Amino acid sequence: MATHKILVIDDSRVIRMRVREMLPEGDFEILEAKDGVEGLNLINQVHPNLIMLDFLLPRMSGWEVYQQIQSHADLQLIPLVLMSGRKEEVTEKIPEPFEHFEFIEKPFERKALIEAIREAMRKASELRRQREREAAAAAPVAVGTGASADVQALTQRIEHLEQEVATLKKQMGQLLMFIKQRLGSK
Template sequence: MQTSKAAGPRKILVVDDEAVLVDTIAYNLEQAGYRVVTAADGSSALDAARSETPDLIILDLMLPGMDGLEVCRQLRRESNTATTPIVMLTAKSDEIDKVVGLEVGADDYVTKPFGRRELLARVRALLRRAEYAPNSEGLGDTGEIPAARQPRNELAAGPLRIDLAGRRVNCRGQDMELQPKQFDLLAYLVRNRGTVLTRDQLLHNVWGYDYAGDTRTVDVHVRWLREKLEEDPANPKMIQTVRGVGYVFRW
């Protein structure tokens, strides 16, 4: 997580090469009480993210030079922006563009054209989740811990150790690198182990009640978790699919 910042208006970086759209988004955000900085291309976006340390980034997919996907990839590799919420803007309706955006580390996406209320709702939801995500140190060992004896800030299930305070995951003795939403989803599944959860339940409880995305988002994140945590992702033992319903964590 990012370190806490001084009290004051949240700062949002808006990246798009359409000047009229940037002005419109900036105006609406400022009217809602946010501070806004802008960039018109990928290189400028990276510079602004590094120097301005925004609380959230609204990033267009199609940018001149370096596109939004590459910008997102680079931001996720850097310590000061690794967990900064990113909303991807795309003019395309093809599902593959949305999935790819999520796969490189975006937290949410909005398809153009979009309404003012929709964008502000996404921004508020992501900032709220980032504000209340805990941030501290500590990770348990890799031995089994009975549920009744687990520390309140740690979850343990089979080979998994989840440090809720430090937002770290250890699986079979190896530290795992998870994106913020991957971590949130895994923690929610483990907290509710043995309970079959629908995709709508997961969207509501992990992404937030006002998240307007579709259930494909859940499937993409589950696939990532399986690839990182399961010994055989094609035959998962921990995160299992319940056909026609959703997912369940079993161990």
């Protein structure tokens, strides 16, 4: 029996089949939903280990499904890959950088899909660690441990700054790639 569930929410049967074929064989089950309502129901029923969500869906859009996911703290921790044929439609609603999910533009190749899944898992893991640190920082500190609390606060600040630097590096790389593409097309 599969221990990991991957939910692919896309109105295109071709995309759902393509994702299924591109994923490496492993100990997981691929669930499919053809619209946002069906997808949201499955998310709430099975709490999948990964969600691949098309942004443009019938009955309930991917944007609306995304908003529902973001309104529940436990669902926010599920790695999410948003898919769309037009990135502009996503960035219209959700400005970059995409902090808590990964984006992949359709059509995509297997290598890009695997990388998007890895990155979505990394982002979800970072969010989980951030929440754990915040919970630990919010926990009451025993009397006489003021120096220890100061060190912990500084450590958390450093980790936060390191994350910001990593985000800025990624944004710079994306900007450079965009400029190179624009210069190359002229």
